[in-house]
């Protein structure tokens with residue numbers, strides 16, 4: 001079953017103080033940094049959670065990112081590619 005639905009995910013910066021290192025969903029490595037990102041029910045290095053399109057680091061942009069067809073997109077690229085409704089914005 002393919003999940004083609006768009007989901008908007010909130011990105012949360014978390015402090016790893018005292019907890020065992022989490023595995024990064026982006027590169028698979030352990031996250032030994034002081035801060036990590038929690039998004040889409042996974043943990044990420046702050047530098048690994050990037051927009052698939054413009055490579056912007058989503059942790060720096062802050063609030064939310066979008067996932068569609070396995071891509072992770074910043075808000076700008078999501079709207080540019082799919083429009084705010086998910087329909088073609090040209091017609």
Ligand SMILES: [Zn+2]
Pocket residue numbers: 024025026027028029044045048
């Ligand atoms: Zn990583």
Ligand SMILES: [Zn+2]
Pocket residue numbers: 051052053054055056073074075076077
């Ligand atoms: Zn982008």
